Amino acid sequence: MTDMTTASPAAVARNAGSLLEHGDRTRNRHASERRFRILGLIAVGFGILALVGLLTSILVNGVSSFRQTYVTLDVQLDEAKLDKTGNRNTEELRKVTTFVYAPLIEKALAQFIEERGIAVEGLTKKDVSGIISKEAPASLRSVVLADPSKIGGTVSFDVLTDGRIDGYYKGRVTMASAELDRNVSPAQLKLADALKDAGALNTRFNWDFLTAPDASDTRPEAAGLGVAILGSAYMMLIVLALSLPIGVAASIYLEEFAPSNRITDTIEVNIANLAAVPSIVFGILGLAVFINYAGLPQSAPVVGGLVLMLMTLPTIIIATRAALKAVPPSIREAALGIGASKMQTIFHHVLPLAAPGILTGTIIGLAQALGETAPLLLIGMVAFVREYPSAPPEGFFDPASALPVQVYNWTQRGDPAFVERASGAIIVLLIFLVIMNGLAILLRRRFERRW
Amino acid sequence: MLPTKTTAALLAGAFALTSGVAEARDQIQIAGSSTVLPYASIVAEAFGENFDFPTPVVESGGSGAGRKKLCEGVGENTIDIANSSSRIKQSDIDLCASNGVTDIQEVRIGYDGIVFASDINGSQFAFTPADWHAALAAKVVKDGQLVDNPYKMWNEIRADLPAQEIIAFIPGTKHGTREVFDEKVIEAGCEANGTLEALVAANGGDEKAAGKACIALRTDGVSVDIDGDYTETLARIDANKNGIGVFGLSFYQNNTDKLHVATMNGVVPSVESIASGEYPVSRPLFFYVKNAHLDVIPGMQEYVEFFVSDEMAGPDGPLAAYGLVSDPELAKTQEMVKNRTPMGPMN
Numbered sequence: 001m002t003d004m005t006t007a008s009p010a011a012v013a014r015n016a017g018s019l020l021e022h023g024d025r026t027r028n029r030h031a032s033e034r035r036f037r038i039l040g041l042i043a044v045g046f047g048i049l050a051l052v053g054l055l056t057s058i059l060v061n062g063v064s065s066f067r068q069t070y071v072t073l074d075v076q077l078d079e080a081k082l083d084k085t086g087n088r089n090t091e092e093l094r095k096v097t098t099f100v101y102a103p104l105i106e107k108a109l110a111q112f113i114e115e116r117g118i119a120v121e122g123l124t125k126k127d128v129s130g131i132i133s134k135e136a137p138a139s140l141r142s143v144v145l146a147d148p149s150k151i152g153g154t155v156s157f158d159v160l161t162d163g164r165i166d167g168y169y170k171g172r173v174t175m176a177s178a179e180l181d182r183n184v185s186p187a188q189l190k191l192a193d194a195l196k197d198a199g200a201l202n203t204r205f206n207w208d209f210l211t212a213p214d215a216s217d218t219r220p221e222a223a224g225l226g227v228a229i230l231g232s233a234y235m236m237l238i239v240l241a242l243s244l245p246i247g248v249a250a251s252i253y254l255e256e257f258a259p260s261n262r263i264t265d266t267i268e269v270n271i272a273n274l275a276a277v278p279s280i281v282f283g284i285l286g287l288a289v290f291i292n293y294a295g296l297p298q299s300a301p302v303v304g305g306l307v308l309m310l311m312t313l314p315t316i317i318i319a320t321r322a323a324l325k326a327v328p329p330s331i332r333e334a335a336l337g338i339g340a341s342k343m344q345t346i347f348h349h350v351l352p353l354a355a356p357g358i359l360t361g362t363i364i365g366l367a368q369a370l371g372e373t374a375p376l377l378l379i380g381m382v383a384f385v386r387e388y389p390s391a392p393p394e395g396f397f398d399p400a401s402a403l404p405v406q407v408y409n410w411t412q413r414g415d416p417a418f419v420e421r422a423s424g425a426i427i428v429l430l431i432f433l434v435i436m437n438g439l440a441i442l443l444r445r446r447f448e449r450r451w
Numbered sequence: 452m453l454p455t456k457t458t459a460a461l462l463a464g465a466f467a468l469t470s471g472v473a474e475a476r477d478q479i480q481i482a483g484s485s486t487v488l489p490y491a492s493i494v495a496e497a498f499g500e501n502f503d504f505p506t507p508v509v510e511s512g513g514s515g516a517g518r519k520k521l522c523e524g525v526g527e528n529t530i531d532i533a534n535s536s537s538r539i540k541q542s543d544i545d546l547c548a549s550n551g552v553t554d555i556q557e558v559r560i561g562y563d564g565i566v567f568a569s570d571i572n573g574s575q576f577a578f579t580p581a582d583w584h585a586a587l588a589a590k591v592v593k594d595g596q597l598v599d600n601p602y603k604m605w606n607e608i609r610a611d612l613p614a615q616e617i618i619a620f621i622p623g624t625k626h627g628t629r630e631v632f633d634e635k636v637i638e639a640g641c642e643a644n645g646t647l648e649a650l651v652a653a654n655g656g657d658e659k660a661a662g663k664a665c666i667a668l669r670t671d672g673v674s675v676d677i678d679g680d681y682t683e684t685l686a687r688i689d690a691n692k693n694g695i696g697v698f699g700l701s702f703y704q705n706n707t708d709k710l711h712v713a714t715m716n717g718v719v720p721s722v723e724s725i726a727s728g729e730y731p732v733s734r735p736l737f738f739y740v741k742n743a744h745l746d747v748i749p750g751m752q753e754y755v756e757f758f759v760s761d762e763m764a765g766p767d768g769p770l771a772a773y774g775l776v777s778d779p780e781l782a783k784t785q786e787m788v789k790n791r792t793p794m795g796p797m798n
Contacts, residue, residue, distance in 0.1 A: 141500070182707045183704070183705065218773055297528060377512075382511070384491075384508065384509040386495070386506035399508045412485070412680045414682070414699075414702040414706065416705070
């Protein structure tokens with residue numbers, strides 16, 4: 001305070017003027033602060049804009065994949081065609097192919113059109129059968145094989161419509177585009193409208209999108225995520241079961257037991273480096289080690305899980321070490337002070353306190369692994385897989401797909417209906433990621449302790 | 452070091468797991484061309500539905516990569532069938548032989564047309580291979596002189612083409628389609644518009660060097676290589692309405708509401724015009740079967756026979772409906788597949 005009274009003339013000049021009025025320098029500082037804030041706001045705004053843009057484009061394209069158009073038909077299961085011998089022998093029934101079932105459905109549709117007196121100009125016989133999905137005979141066949149006693153009777157059966165007809169009710173196909181499209185004609189769309197008026201055609205929620213397997217390029221309407229979701233789940237199980245114990249054990253050793261010397265330092269640096277290695281490198285490693293050397297099967301979740309585990313390990317180790325470090329030394333000292341061994345100290349006191357941090361790191365690592373495609377490319381999981389893998393542990397060795405792989409596959413298909421499917425798959429993947437990250441946040445909020 | 456330590460632990464774990472469930476693979480594994488993939492998946496789906504065998508697993512990844520995988524060896528962790536949009540090469544056969552894969556069947560499933568298409572709202576094009584060479588080649592003959600490609604607009608090449616900026620989206624060099632494009636369009640055009648002759652003269656009579664110079668494309672951004680799939684080409688045309696893209700016939704047939712197809716030598720590409728040989732730009736599609744696996748993998752013989760059956764690959768089958776041009780010699784292929792006749796030496 002005494003300095004103030006004896007301030008040099010220069011200092012007096014600088015502080016001249018009222019306290020309520022800002023000097024030039026103060027104004028400059030405030031202006032630069034305002035500029036920085038505006039820049040920050042712009043950056044945040046840009047980020048939000050990009051996110052909103054991305055989400056809307058995915059939602060606009062993809063939400064419709066959760067709904068699907070069906071025609072309800074009374075199909076006569078003609079015994080003369082399906083079971084010539086009449087003894088309902090499953091072996092013989094299995095020999096009857098979908099080529100026999102297709103005409104039954106076409107007949108049922110033609111009959112319905114005739115009964116209701118639906119007349120559409122320029123409609124050929126091929127047009128009529130063309131509005132039904134090529135998947136329909138296969139689903140009818142599996143219904144019959146599941147219950148052969150239905151043969152000879154009539155079943156009410158919900159038949160998928162062709163992807164173009166479905167697209168018509170989702171706004172993807174219009175009368176104008178049907179004019180130019182060689183896969184659908186305006187007459188077919190009019191027929192679909194007539195069926196809708198007659199109450200036989202409806203668009204409703206499509207569980208099959210979540211449970212059905214992939215379908216070939218000619219049947220986008222039947223493609224689903226069942227195999228991909230199972231495959232991803234199996235891989236996540238393997239990643240969790242292997243990387244959590246290995247990662248935690250490695251971190252405890254490095255953090256609590258390892259002598260601090262050159263070797264430990266090298267290991268630490270390498271773990272940090274490993275976290276930055278491009279994921280495709282792990283795929284190459286997986287192909288060389290797990291498939292070519294260890295002889296594990298291709299396209300199997302076990303190999304995918306092992307590869308993704310290698311990728312997740314560094315993330316888990318780094319998070320676990322940070323969590324262990326955050327436990328104050330006083331806890332360790334107190335435990336050691338009353339005679340606990342080092343092992344007891346760690347497992348009874350330090351680890352439980354670090355658990356929320358470890359779990360958060362693990363979940364974030366898993367979420368990362370869930371969205372990974374590149375390493376799976378090399379181990380044969382980017383494939384057309386229609387068979388569900390069986391229950392674990394055998395199922396780990398069966399071929400399967402994965403969610404991000406399904407997105408990648410569908411974006412490459414020629415039929416525009418797959419764009420909708422791919423966006424739908426992205427939505428499902430995002431939902432899983434949000435759930436996992438939400439869980440991580442919840443764990444942190446509920447259990448994390450601050451010292 | 453930690454990485455090695457975990458790998459070792461892992462391997463031990465992996466071996467422990469496999470020994471428990473070491474059972475024979477029961478589904479067919481297929482890999483290869485992304486052009487053949489849709490056809491293979493249509494057949495695989497129908498096969499899984501109608502036979503008591505599981506649906507085969509079909510991977511894509513490119514013709515060359517698929518053949519290489521086929522040649523990795525014999526055994527359950529190698530693939531059974533390689534799809535390919537170009538013929539197998541002598542180098543592949545040598546690689547196969549060195550890994551003990553000797554008997555390979557070559558199965559031709561049909562033909563695939565390559566079409567040129569532009570935005571549906573743009574102008575109509577009637578091309579000849581010579582137009583394409585003049586549009587895309589690095590060196591062309593103009594006024595009797597061999598010069599760097601000067602053309603910017605289609606009507607500068609031929610007055611009756613539309614006055615539209617030249618911009619072409621062609622398959623990248625890793626695609627089998629590019630080979631066909633180079634050979635049947637650019638090379639043919641090179642010969643037709645007299646550039647080949649000028650190049651032979653410029654190279655002092657070296658025809659091989661001249662042929663190579665023929666398919667050298669300009670690098671000033673007029674010709675754009677697309678390394679992705681046809682969906683990417685379609686997106687590029689959507690963004691640049693002047694663009695003309697190279698597509699497979701089946702892809703075009705699925706997107707006729709967005710694309711205009713151009714004629715080549717006055718012929719509209721269609722399953723019929725390709726089958727008759729009128730439309731010049733087409734190629735055969737193949738798959739290669741590892742005979743050593745035929746009796747090991749259940750259902751493999753049935754799958755191969757089902758693929759080339761009239762029900763599937765015939766002119767009225769689902770493959771033809773999707774855009775495959777049915778092979779007129781299909782009966783011969785069916786016979787060959789039944790007898791498991793391996794392919795002879797390359798000529």
